[in-house]
Amino acid sequence: MTYAFNASYAACVILRVTYGKSTPTATDAPEIIVIHKMLMRPGVLLVERYPILKYVPGYATELEQWRREDSQLFHGHLDRVSRELATGKAGPSFARYLLENLSSHKLSDEEMAYLAGSLFGAGSDTTAVAIMVLVMASACYPKAQEKVQEELDVVIGRDRAPTFDDYNSLQKIEAFMLECLRWRLVTTLGFAHRALTNIPYKNMCILEGAIVFGNHWAISRDTSVYSNPDQFDPQKWLKTDGKIRNDLKFPSFGFGRRIYPG
Known part of the structure; x- marks a missing residue:
């Protein structure tokens, strides 16, 4: 429903x-x-x-x-x-x-x-999935949701809706959304890529012309980049001063020439 x-x-x-x-x-x-x-x-x-x-x-x-x-x-x-x-x-x-x-x-x-x-x-469908993930994260992790609501109350209040002018003042909300997109991905594989040449990989060879999908789920669970990857924690996206980290990224919408057009 x-x-x-x-x-x-x-x-x-x-x-x-x-x-x-x-x-x-x-x-x-x-x-x-x-x-x-x-x-x-x-x-x-x-x-x-x-x-x-x-x-x-x-x-x-x-x-x-x-x-x-x-x-x-x-x-x-x-x-x-x-x-x-x-x-x-x-x-x-x-x-x-x-x-x-x-x-x-x-x-x-x-x-x-x-x-x-x-x-x-x-x-359309991707937006619906992203909203569902946000609702699920809010329900499963009420403490994280409370921090987001607190920031909204302080910066925006209850008498108006946020605007783009408020963007830089809503760092906790941005971190919450970034973590939602990493924690439960909208697209687990993203768009198909085609190998332009033979690509040696470990003991295999990806042949020229082969269709390759980036495994977004595996990338999102890379423990060398994301600590406790299965745990929902927006704090991992924030620096000690409360600003969004610029050294941490996640390809929520793909990468390279086949980045997600939506």
């Missing part, structure tokens, strides 16, 4: 950012169904393991149907923003930015539709 609420909330937020959509989005809405298809775990499709299947007549029929559904949905949202622009009713959104800057980015309608759709797909 909690995840369903988070998924709905996250979808509403990312649809507002991407397309300016201000109406509620249910968990069984077409947009959410498309996201779940887009975010299937790597390797779930046989064609990923056996590329020759793409040449088998009829095999790709279902995949092509999904592609048409995605395209229809993405184009539908983009067309709606285009109509709103024409009537002066469009609010701020990523899609509006794309449509208003055609001469500078020179993207086709298809490219714009899928670019905006990728932003939506990348930012």
